[in-house]
Amino acid sequence: MFQSATIPQEIDRKDYQARVRNLRKTLLDLQHELRDKKSFATIILLAGLDGAGKGAAISRLYEWMDTRYLTCNAYLEKPGEEERLRPAMWRYWRDLPSRGETAIVFGSWYQHPLKAAVLDKIDQQTLEHELHAINRFEEMLANENVLLLKFWFTLPEEEQEHRLKRLSEGKEQERHYLEEWSSVKNHDSAQKIGETTALHTSTGYAPWYVIPSSSPQQRDLALAETIAQAMQRKLETSSLAQPLAAPAVLPRLASGATIKAIELSASLDKPLYKQELPRWQERLSGYVDSKAFRKRSLICVFQGNDAAGKGGSIRRLTAPLDPRFYKVYPVAAPNEVERLHPYLWRFWQKVPRLGHTAIFDRSWYERVLVERVEGFCSEADWMRAYSEINSFERELKDAGAIICKFWLAISEDEQLKRFKDREKTDYKNYKITPEDWRNRLRWDDYEIAAGDMIDRTSTPYAPWTLVSSQDKRHARVEVLRTVCNALQAQL
Amino acid sequence: MFQSATIPQEIDRKDYQARVRNLRKTLLDLQHELRDKKSFATIILLAGLDGAGKGAAISRLYEWMDTRYLTCNAYLEKPGEEERLRPAMWRYWRDLPSRGETAIVFGSWYQHPLKAAVLDKIDQQTLEHELHAINRFEEMLANENVLLLKFWFTLPEEEQEHRLKRLSEGKEQERHYLEEWSSVKNHDSAQKIGETTALHTSTGYAPWYVIPSSSPQQRDLALAETIAQAMQRKLETSSLAQPLAAPAVLPRLASGATIKAIELSASLDKPLYKQELPRWQERLSGYVDSKAFRKRSLICVFQGNDAAGKGGSIRRLTAPLDPRFYKVYPVAAPNEVERLHPYLWRFWQKVPRLGHTAIFDRSWYERVLVERVEGFCSEADWMRAYSEINSFERELKDAGAIICKFWLAISEDEQLKRFKDREKTDYKNYKITPEDWRNRLRWDDYEIAAGDMIDRTSTPYAPWTLVSSQDKRHARVEVLRTVCNALQAQL
Numbered sequence: 001m002f003q004s005a006t007i008p009q010e011i012d013r014k015d016y017q018a019r020v021r022n023l024r025k026t027l028l029d030l031q032h033e034l035r036d037k038k039s040f041a042t043i044i045l046l047a048g049l050d051g052a053g054k055g056a057a058i059s060r061l062y063e064w065m066d067t068r069y070l071t072c073n074a075y076l077e078k079p080g081e082e083e084r085l086r087p088a089m090w091r092y093w094r095d096l097p098s099r100g101e102t103a104i105v106f107g108s109w110y111q112h113p114l115k116a117a118v119l120d121k122i123d124q125q126t127l128e129h130e131l132h133a134i135n136r137f138e139e140m141l142a143n144e145n146v147l148l149l150k151f152w153f154t155l156p157e158e159e160q161e162h163r164l165k166r167l168s169e170g171k172e173q174e175r176h177y178l179e180e181w182s183s184v185k186n187h188d189s190a191q192k193i194g195e196t197t198a199l200h201t202s203t204g205y206a207p208w209y210v211i212p213s214s215s216p217q218q219r220d221l222a223l224a225e226t227i228a229q230a231m232q233r234k235l236e237t238s239s240l241a242q243p244l245a246a247p248a249v250l251p252r253l254a255s256g257a258t259i260k261a262i263e264l265s266a267s268l269d270k271p272l273y274k275q276e277l278p279r280w281q282e283r284l285s286g287y288v289d290s291k292a293f294r295k296r297s298l299i300c301v302f303q304g305n306d307a308a309g310k311g312g313s314i315r316r317l318t319a320p321l322d323p324r325f326y327k328v329y330p331v332a333a334p335n336e337v338e339r340l341h342p343y344l345w346r347f348w349q350k351v352p353r354l355g356h357t358a359i360f361d362r363s364w365y366e367r368v369l370v371e372r373v374e375g376f377c378s379e380a381d382w383m384r385a386y387s388e389i390n391s392f393e394r395e396l397k398d399a400g401a402i403i404c405k406f407w408l409a410i411s412e413d414e415q416l417k418r419f420k421d422r423e424k425t426d427y428k429n430y431k432i433t434p435e436d437w438r439n440r441l442r443w444d445d446y447e448i449a450a451g452d453m454i455d456r457t458s459t460p461y462a463p464w465t466l467v468s469s470q471d472k473r474h475a476r477v478e479v480l481r482t483v484c485n486a487l488q489a490q491l
Numbered sequence: 492m493f494q495s496a497t498i499p500q501e502i503d504r505k506d507y508q509a510r511v512r513n514l515r516k517t518l519l520d521l522q523h524e525l526r527d528k529k530s531f532a533t534i535i536l537l538a539g540l541d542g543a544g545k546g547a548a549i550s551r552l553y554e555w556m557d558t559r560y561l562t563c564n565a566y567l568e569k570p571g572e573e574e575r576l577r578p579a580m581w582r583y584w585r586d587l588p589s590r591g592e593t594a595i596v597f598g599s600w601y602q603h604p605l606k607a608a609v610l611d612k613i614d615q616q617t618l619e620h621e622l623h624a625i626n627r628f629e630e631m632l633a634n635e636n637v638l639l640l641k642f643w644f645t646l647p648e649e650e651q652e653h654r655l656k657r658l659s660e661g662k663e664q665e666r667h668y669l670e671e672w673s674s675v676k677n678h679d680s681a682q683k684i685g686e687t688t689a690l691h692t693s694t695g696y697a698p699w700y701v702i703p704s705s706s707p708q709q710r711d712l713a714l715a716e717t718i719a720q721a722m723q724r725k726l727e728t729s730s731l732a733q734p735l736a737a738p739a740v741l742p743r744l745a746s747g748a749t750i751k752a753i754e755l756s757a758s759l760d761k762p763l764y765k766q767e768l769p770r771w772q773e774r775l776s777g778y779v780d781s782k783a784f785r786k787r788s789l790i791c792v793f794q795g796n797d798a799a800g801k802g803g804s805i806r807r808l809t810a811p812l813d814p815r816f817y818k819v820y821p822v823a824a825p826n827e828v829e830r831l832h833p834y835l836w837r838f839w840q841k842v843p844r845l846g847h848t849a850i851f852d853r854s855w856y857e858r859v860l861v862e863r864v865e866g867f868c869s870e871a872d873w874m875r876a877y878s879e880i881n882s883f884e885r886e887l888k889d890a891g892a893i894i895c896k897f898w899l900a901i902s903e904d905e906q907l908k909r910f911k912d913r914e915k916t917d918y919k920n921y922k923i924t925p926e927d928w929r930n931r932l933r934w935d936d937y938e939i940a941a942g943d944m945i946d947r948t949s950t951p952y953a954p955w956t957l958v959s960s961q962d963k964r965h966a967r968v969e970v971l972r973t974v975c976n977a978l979q980a981q982l
Contacts, residue, residue, distance in 0.1 A: 014904070024918030032921060058814055063806060066921060068821045074814035081572035106814060170773065177813045207771045282661065311558065319550055323565035323597055330559045336827045361558070427515030430523060430557060 011217050023224050024064045030231045031066045031102065038100040038340060040145045040234060044227060045105045046293035047114065048153030049190060051164040053214035056174045057153070058104055060220040061227075069438045071097065075107035077115070085353035087399035088112070089137065093348035098340035099145070109134055110197060115181040116192045127193075131200040133391075137331075140388050142205035144342035147234050150206060151223060152194055157187045188392075256447035258454050258466075262409045266478075267471035277473075281320040287487040288321060288357065296400045296491065298357040300483060303365050303450070304408030306436050307418040308469040310361055313408065316361065316476040317483065322466040326357035331366060343367060343385070344392055354400055364389055365405075368453045373445045386456040393462040402490045403462040404483050407450060408469040412443055502708050514715050515555045522557045522593065529591040529831060531636045531725060535718060536596045538605065539644030539908050540681060541674040542655040543704040547665045547906030548644070549595055551711040552718075560591065566598035576844035578890035579603070580628065584839035589831035590636070600625055601688060606672040608684045618684075624882075631879050634872075635833035638725050642695060642714060643685055644704045645964070648678045680912045715738040721833035749945050749957075753900045757969075758962035771971035772811040778978040779812060779848065787891045787982065789848040791974060794856050794941070797900030797927050798909040799960040800967075801852055804899065807967045808974065809850065817848035822857060833836060834858060834876070835883055845891055853882055856896075859944045864936045879945040884953040893981050894953040899960040903934055 033041070044061070046054045058072055073095045083091045089109065097103035108222040113130040118120040122130075141148050155163065161184045182190040198208040209226050213219040213451040268276065287293060300317065303311040314328060329350050338346040344364060367389075372382040393403055410418070421438070422432040439446065454464045465482045469475035525531070537545045537551070549563055574582045580600065585885045588594035604621040607613040632639050646654065650775040652675045673681040686726075690697040700717050704710040759767065778784060791808065793801040805819060820841050829837040835855060844850040858880075863873040884894055901909070910931070913923040930937065949955045956973045960966035 021918060028918055028921050055814060059806065059810055062809075062819075064918075067802065067819065068823060072814050072818075077814050175776065175811050175813055177815065285666065296830055315550065318553075320666050322666055323546060323549055324668065325561050327563075328553075328558065332559060361957050427512060427519055427555075430519050 004450050010215055011221070016217050016221070017347070019221060019225075020064070023221070023228060026228045026232070027065050027224065030228060030235065031069050033235060034102075034231070034431040035069055035100050036368040037235075038098075038148050038424070041097040041099050041341075042102040042147045042227075042231060043097065043105055043141070043149065044102065044152045045108045045110070045148065046125050046153065047108065047110050047151070048182070048194065048213070049155050049187065050161055050179040050181075051167060051176065052153035052155045052211075053174070053216055053219055054106060054153055054161075055177065056216060057220055058106065058213075059174070061104060061224065064224060065102070069100065070102050070104070072104040072106065074105075075111065076112065077107065082353065083276060084349050085355075088401075089395055090351055094343060096141075096146070096345055098337065100340065103429050109137065110201075114190075114193060114197060117264045118181045118186050127196070128200065130489060131197060131249075132394075134201055135203060136387075136391050137199070138203065138206040138389075139343065140344075140384075143384055146342065147230060148206040149227060149230055150198075150208045151226075152198060152200075152208055153211050153212050153331070154191065155192075155213050157184065158186055159214050160184050172240075174329055206226045229303045236471070256444065257405075258451035259409065259447045262407075262466045262468055262471040263409055263483070264409065264414075264468045266468045266474045268473040268477055270473070273473040273477065276477045277316065277480070279317070280477060280484055283484045284317070284480060285320040287484065287491060288325065290491060292491040293487070294355045296402055297352045297354050298483070298487070299352065299396060299401050299403045300357070300359045301365065301403070302359070302361050302408065303363065303369065303453075304467075304469065305415055305446075306412050306439060307415050307422065307431070308408035308410045309472045310408055311471070313406070313473060313476050313479045314359055314361055317479060321357060325355065326359065327352065328361060331360060331362035343381075344388065347392075351396065352401075364392070365453055365457070369446065369449050370439075372449050373442055386453075387455055390459055390462075393457075393459065397461040402486050404486050405457075405462060405464045406479055407464055407466045408475055409466060410469050414441075414470055415440065501706055502712070507712070509721045510712060510716075511534040511555070514712070514719060517719045517723070518556050518715065521719060521726065522560050524726060525593075525722070526560055526591050528726075528969040529589075531638050532588040532590045532831075533638045533718075533722060534588065534596055534632070535593065536599050536601070536639065536641040537644065538599065538601050538642070539673070539702070539704070540646050540651055540678065540683065541670040541672075541704075542651050542658060542667065543644035543712055544654075544665070544707055545597060545644050545967060546668065547707060548714050549597065549700075549713055550665070552595060552715065553814060555715060556593070560597070560761065561593050563595040563597065566594075566602065568598065568602065569703060571608060573844065576846075578886040579843050580886060581839060581842055581890075584836060587632075587637070587832055587836055589828065591831065600628065601692075605688060608688075609672045609677050609680050609976065618687070619691065621648065621658055624886075625692055626694060627878075627882050629692070629694065629697040631835075631875075631882075632833065634875055635977060637833065639697040640718060640721055641689075641692075641699045641701050642717075643689060644702050644710070645682065645685075646704050648675065650705050651675050684735050726927055731898045747935065747942040749942035750898075750900065750938045753898075753957050753959055755900065755902055755905075755959045755961040757959045757965045759964040759968055761964070762966065764964040767968045768807065768971070771968060771975055772807070774975045775789075775808070775971060775978070776811040778975065778982060779816070783982040784978070785846045787893055788842065788843045788845050789978070790855065790887060790892050790894045790976070791848070791850045792854045792894070793850070793852050793899065794854065794860065794897070794944075795958075796901050796937075797908055797930060798906050798913065798922075799899035799901045801899055801962050803963060804897070804960075804967050804970045805852055808970060812848060816846065817845065817850065819850045819852060822851060822853040834872075835879065838883075842887065843892075855883070856944055856948075859948075860937065860940050861930075862887055863940050864933055877944075880948055881950055881953075884948075884950065888952040893977050895977050896948075897970055897973070898945065898955055898957045899966055900957060901960050903931075905961055906931065 023397060030307045034042075040048060046057065052326040055108055061074075062070065075091060079088075079091060091106070095103065113122070113127055113134075138148055159443055166172050167174075167292075180186075182194075198210075209222075211219055211222050288298065302314060318326060318328060327350070334346055347360075347364045350360075352356055364385075367377065367385040368382050371377045397403060419432055419436065422428040454466070458464045465478075466479045467475050467482075495893075525533075537548065539545060553561065553563075566582060570579075570582060583596070586594065604613070604618055604625075608618045629639055654663075655667075655675060657663050658665075671677075673685075679970055689701075693699040700713075702710055703714050779789065793805060795801055809817060809819060818841070825837055838851075838855045841849055841851075858868065858876040859873050862868045888894060910923055910927065913919040945955045945957070956969075958966050958969045958973075
């Protein structure tokens with residue numbers, strides 16, 4: 001697809017100026033419409049050959065667009081400590097623009113596979129594997145209504161050589177940050193691998209655009225005009241657009257049998273509990289203090305019936321932990337800023353670094369539980385959430401996380417008893433709201449949603465543990481035991 | 492003040508339970524009232540002797556309070572890379588709770604001075620200097636309506652020894668994270684330095700409370716009851732409260748003469764400009780690429796009359812910079828989340844790490860410009876802002892920042908010309924709003940505010956440069972030259 005990008009004719013000065021005037025007006029109007037409507041976020045991703053003028057093009061966009069709604073996220077090849085100790089995609093997630101805003105991304109998620117492939121550090125298969133992961137990420141962005149535009153800046157070899165020479169001699173009035181892997185020496189290889197990459201990742205929702213960069217004026221016009229057109233088109237159609245992942249027909253879902261099958265009779269008497277609890281807490285303490293754990297992290301997710309005792313179980317789990325190394329995140333409705341970002345964004349912010357523990361009291365699974373049951377998101381949204389969540393947890397696992405997910409179950413009768421008890425006890429009645437009573441009326445719906453969730457997100461690397469919480473002592477020890485076993489198996 | 496903290500009587504079980512029930516109800520009600528009213532943020536700061544049970548007390552608060560509005564920020568003694576490359580207070584600023592929320596802080600801003608003083612790494616004078624800086628910080632918190640409660644956990648030496656022994660033998664069911672500097676070996680010294688510290692930093696707005704910790708039950712009750720009382724009192728009075736820093740009488744302010752005195756006739760002709768601009772850009776590029784700059788950072792602040800050409804000057808400044816190492820921050824009104832935090836919080840988030848550059852298109856100075864003139868904050872708020880800003884910039888400088896602040900000035904007539912020009916030009920008219928015309932009517936007020944700002948925040952470490960922007964070419968080169976000279980002088 002790169003061949004067709006031939007060197008264009010030099011543009012007439014007057015024509016250029018007229019087009020720029022037009023373009024600036026259009027871009028600004030689009031940005032301001034977006035600022036008001038907040039219908040989507042825009043990401044402008046720049047990649048391509050060394051010396052093709054990506055930096056100069058960024059400056060041009062800064063000149064032509066309203067910088068209040070434009071940001072540039074340029075990433076170092078060598079990630080910093082905070083980044084190195086988290087999944088590779090963490091830094092990109094952290095910086096995703098909010099709806100209404102535009103971000104230029106330079107040194108993007110393509111940087112690693114491209115560079116590694118050109119320098120022969122990964123084979124074709126690994127490259128394709130990485131590109132596949134990128135496709136999934138970009139599909140998620142598209143589904144979350146992010147406009148993603150990807151540009152490949154290209155130059156013929158002799159032109160590149162000429163330009164790099166002028167740059168090194170200080171004859172160009174622009175900044176040059178050397179990208180060794182795509183410099184003249186690697187021109188052919190970089191072009192070839194860039195093309196392979198583009199072929200694999202040029203999708204309907206996130207196509208690549210090739211920008212011939214011999215003429216700076218043509219280059220900047222092509223870039224900015226493409227951006228303007230794409231924004232315009234998305235603004236016109238976004239209200240009508242169908243989510244990409246909407247299944248034609250919903251797959252057959254489970255019936256809630258998974259949840260119904262949980263054996264609720266297990267219990268633990270007090271003397272045994274007083275013996276078991278400290279025993280497991282001490283073991284847990286030993287695991288997270290071990291040297292091996294410094295290269296891992298622990299992520300625990302708690303979901304379950306209302307009043308199943310998530311809070312109590314979490315407190316027994318954290319008691320033996322050092323507060324400098326763990327964080328508990330109670331998950332409520334997203335705030336204003338979070339609502340303007342893709343769904344998983346706020347959870348990515350909370351991904352623990354290696355050596356640390358994050359405990360989620362409710363979690364990203366609310367998407368397929370309360371949001372599904374109460375209709376807070378569309379069917380297509382929660383249907384695609386299963387695979388998005390699986391990808392998310394896979395990335396966590398690949399970066400060293402040990403993941404334990406708990407569903408704490410109680411019977412409908414037991415819940416009623418606990419609700420009434422909560423209402424009676426002064427310092428507990430804040431825990432019981434009209435909403436809890438309403439949710440209770442939809443017991444069966446939640447049971448089905450939870451069953452589907454467990455069926456569709458139980459992976460070898462992030463399994464669900466179904467815990468009867470009918471007897472709280474049993475549940476607390478069971479949670480601790482499961483976490484200890486996971487740590488033992490994986491450390 | 493620590494002597495009076497004698498060992499209390501063991502508490503009767505029934506009495507304890509009744510008090511706990513009461514307390515939990517009270518704490519929860521207070522938290523929920525705060526959640527709704529969002530009148531202030533609460534910080535619970537824990538310090539004291541090793542083994543006194545700070546960790547156990549944290550667990551208790553987690554049990555008694557609503558964890559949705561409670562968080563624990565516990566800091567490692569050794570800061571991570573991101574933290575090390577920024578001012579020492581950065582990590583504490585980053586985590587300040589928002590109004591309506593409560594944060595437990597463990598390993599706080601007292602950690603360094605306390606530890607260093609006990610281990611004899613700093614002398615009395617340095618200690619007092621650090622404590623003085625802490626007082627200023629806490630005064631700012633109080634002024635920003637943060638309820639700050641500081642607790643010193645204490646134990647007699649023999650008790651401490653006994654407890655640490657039981658902990659090391661695993662006889663206690665709680666986590667122990669060793670704080671060497673305050674363990675038995677250093678008991679007396681830690682108590683003494685703790686007391687000195689408390690005496691220096693126990694202020695009316697942020698007093699220290701001593702918590703005798705021999706009895707865990709008494710300890711937890713004393714802690715939680717103090718918290719409840721303080722929250723209650725602040726809730727009752729906060730609507731009536733006078734800001735701390737309200738001056739009885741406003742000091743005499745400047746008359747705007749500072750601004751009027753700016754010589755606006757300077758200009759630069761085009762041929763010279765074409766020569767000078769790249770020359771300074773190249774020098775700038777050399778400075779920020781130098782090895783010496785890796786241990787420094789650059790912060791540029793742009794303020795000035797509307798239409799003075801801040802954006803254009805910034806673009807000429809960034810042209811020679813590598814986008815991976817700089818960020819431009821256009822500053823607008825704070826968003827919902829930012830409004831719930833102390834004023835400087837959002838700027839602390841943007842403090843660059845060493846080796847990086849941050850450029851602010853408008854800045855924290857809006858407090859003493861538009862917010863003052865338009866009455867968006869009280870007189871007391873903007874009056875105290877001068878010294879808060881000076882402290883802020885001092886901290887930046889002490890951590891390696893080179894700070895350049897620019898006031899770009901044009902005449903009233905020139906502004907009118909540019910406003911009209913902006914209205915006529917398609918792609919410029921978004922820059923001119925009814926607000927700009929309104930601001931223009933208050934030219935004199937802004938002139939006085941700017942004059943005061945320059946008088947009161949021109950420090951040797953962060954000087955203002957007044958630049959005539961009547962001729963844009965002159966202004967652009969002047970800005971570059973000033974930045975280059977600052978870099979040359981300080982690298």
